[in-house]
Amino acid sequence: MQVKAGPLLSKINYPADLKQYSESDLVQISQELRQYIIDVVSVNGGHFGASLGVVELTVALHYALNTPYDKLVWDVGHQAYGHKILTGRRDLFHTNRVYGGISGFPKISESEYDTFGVGHSSTSISAALGMAVASQLKGETDRQHVAVIGDGAMTAGLAFEGLNHAGIENSNVLVILNDNCMSIDPNVGALKEYLTSITISKSYNRFRDDISHVLTGLSKLGPNAHKYVKKIEKSIKGTLLKQSNLFEALNFRYFGPVDGHDVTRLAQTIKDLSAIPGPKLLHCITVKGKGFALAEKDQTKWHAPGLFDKITGEIKKSIPDKPQPPKYQDVFGHTMVELAEANDKIVGITPAMPSGSSLNIMMKAMPKRAFDVGIAEQHAVTFSAGLATQGLVPFCNIYSSFMQRAYDQVIHDVAIQKLNVVFCLDRAGLAGADGATHHGAYDIAYMRCIPNLIVSSPMNEEELRNLMFTAQQENIGPFVIRYPRGNGVMPDWKRPFKALEIGEGRKICDGEDVALLTIGHVGNFAVEACTELNSEGFYPAHYDLRFVKPLDEALLNEVFSKYKNVITVEDGSLPGGVGAAVLEFMADNNYNAQVVRLGIPDKFVDHGEQPELWAECGYDKDAIVKAVKNVAVKRVTDKMAG
Numbered sequence: 001m002q003v004k005a006g007p008l009l010s011k012i013n014y015p016a017d018l019k020q021y022s023e024s025d026l027v028q029i030s031q032e033l034r035q036y037i038i039d040v041v042s043v044n045g046g047h048f049g050a051s052l053g054v055v056e057l058t059v060a061l062h063y064a065l066n067t068p069y070d071k072l073v074w075d076v077g078h079q080a081y082g083h084k085i086l087t088g089r090r091d092l093f094h095t096n097r098v099y100g101g102i103s104g105f106p107k108i109s110e111s112e113y114d115t116f117g118v119g120h121s122s123t124s125i126s127a128a129l130g131m132a133v134a135s136q137l138k139g140e141t142d143r144q145h146v147a148v149i150g151d152g153a154m155t156a157g158l159a160f161e162g163l164n165h166a167g168i169e170n171s172n173v174l175v176i177l178n179d180n181c182m183s184i185d186p187n188v189g190a191l192k193e194y195l196t197s198i199t200i201s202k203s204y205n206r207f208r209d210d211i212s213h214v215l216t217g218l219s220k221l222g223p224n225a226h227k228y229v230k231k232i233e234k235s236i237k238g239t240l241l242k243q244s245n246l247f248e249a250l251n252f253r254y255f256g257p258v259d260g261h262d263v264t265r266l267a268q269t270i271k272d273l274s275a276i277p278g279p280k281l282l283h284c285i286t287v288k289g290k291g292f293a294l295a296e297k298d299q300t301k302w303h304a305p306g307l308f309d310k311i312t313g314e315i316k317k318s319i320p321d322k323p324q325p326p327k328y329q330d331v332f333g334h335t336m337v338e339l340a341e342a343n344d345k346i347v348g349i350t351p352a353m354p355s356g357s358s359l360n361i362m363m364k365a366m367p368k369r370a371f372d373v374g375i376a377e378q379h380a381v382t383f384s385a386g387l388a389t390q391g392l393v394p395f396c397n398i399y400s401s402f403m404q405r406a407y408d409q410v411i412h413d414v415a416i417q418k419l420n421v422v423f424c425l426d427r428a429g430l431a432g433a434d435g436a437t438h439h440g441a442y443d444i445a446y447m448r449c450i451p452n453l454i455v456s457s458p459m460n461e462e463e464l465r466n467l468m469f470t471a472q473q474e475n476i477g478p479f480v481i482r483y484p485r486g487n488g489v490m491p492d493w494k495r496p497f498k499a500l501e502i503g504e505g506r507k508i509c510d511g512e513d514v515a516l517l518t519i520g521h522v523g524n525f526a527v528e529a530c531t532e533l534n535s536e537g538f539y540p541a542h543y544d545l546r547f548v549k550p551l552d553e554a555l556l557n558e559v560f561s562k563y564k565n566v567i568t569v570e571d572g573s574l575p576g577g578v579g580a581a582v583l584e585f586m587a588d589n590n591y592n593a594q595v596v597r598l599g600i601p602d603k604f605v606d607h608g609e610q611p612e613l614w615a616e617c618g619y620d621k622d623a624i625v626k627a628v629k630n631v632a633v634k635r636v637t638d639k640m641a642g
């Protein structure tokens, strides 16, 4: 649905149009931009609070900088809606995150203003530094390079790797720290406490005022003005900063904290900072959800609230007429508490996704035994490994795509040492509207090649519970359980626990001509497909592998002895996936069957609703029906003929 922009915003297609306005118009432009985001996101969905919080910063940046010549890099990119609207995509914004529409994150192929593709956090400083060093090598010394990074994203090791390097390269990098004290959930850790302390400290506020005073006058003083700033800074630095300011200690010049909602002052400050060479950090204080009262109040809920009524703030939820199956993540969350009540060795770990993973259920019930470690996937894995060396059983819950960050830790810290860490990979498979950066497409391929790992995937809620129960038993070794975003299939999911045999799959139904081999939730697509096929006279067999590693060899021997056609179905990449594992088994054991593999092809899949993407990739119910009909023989039974 197209939404009408306000009178000033409707004339801004690109930053050049924004620059036609005077500084005094920036407040109204910000208001109109904020309203436009509210209007569209309320009917279209998407991330919300983060973009509202940086409206003024976005306007100020595009007003003060010369984008796209100057390079503006957004961290994570979930806050870049205002940026998209001001850079040629206002009239496309209603297609944000929609199948075939624009991406919910900056994307190089979408616009020259999107300098770097994002979705995962904490890349902006390294990327901006790379651009800055390239400019230096090319002699483009007038070019600005700005990384906008949140206090949540700043907790990651990668951000510090970037700061550490930038501090010794004398290149033109401005890091804008967008400090709203929030990650998706409240931000955690000592860095957050440090940022709060410098924000409220009297000396820093005095320093801030001195600096802003000088900076405000700077543009009037002409090209040599930064010399004066240096002079003043120097006098303060010796006594106050170097010893006590983290960023100064890393050779950054620290400015702030400043009010991130004062658009005019921000624009002036950014202009002034452009005249100062070398690495700089501007500490902006903002409010996540700014300008939409409910979003300011419950910032976690309004991070990505879904559709809502923009007047009443009521979040729209369809009310089902019968009990619905739960989300897999909630089954994980509740089961954690149940298991941990019975086994005091169990602890829970999440890197900054308490509500996204539902570990918050355990954090509330057992605050001492569940840890949010910040956006720090590598640390989450090695921290879990450390816990496991001492006999604890850590359940480390990481979204499949974010686990890509911690691959070496899985191998080096957990698998080689055969430690009892349970990895619960949420959002495995195609994740939906977040798109290519967030699809959990590769975990089967990258996990199944690691020795000592058990890799599994439940077909439903009961199986998830049983896999979790199995994984926490003594000396089981490293154990991966992958499950998708969204709901399972069992409204009545809370069944008693049952230990499963490691590497044992199960037969769902016998059949003729062709066997379907599935792993995980997509097994339900096969069940639906079989129901439809049976009604049309096709009778495929169906097996749920349950384990990717070790594979159920007895089951596969049965399949290859009985069937000359095999169809594998997985919600993961075909290269290296379960189908590939089945082919390896077939070749290694001298079987000779026709194997068709359904799953995610060798390409990056864009955003859309999950069913749209399953259909695009060809492994939804219809695709399975089609694949079976291609190879199976139709039987006309008495029942059908009658």
Ligand SMILES: Cc1ncc(C[n+]2csc(CCOP(=O)(O)OP(=O)(O)O)c2C)c(N)n1
Pocket: 050, 053, 076, 078, 079, 119, 120, 121, 149, 150, 151, 152, 153, 154, 178, 180, 182, 183, 184, 288, 351, 352, 353, 375, 377, 402, 405
């Ligand atoms: C590597 C990685 N881990 C986790 C996430 C999930 N995630 C998206 S936004 C976000 C919070 C970011 O907080 P912050 O940088 O402070 O930005 P804010 O939302 O507060 O504006 C998290 C944890 C991610 N995008 N990337």
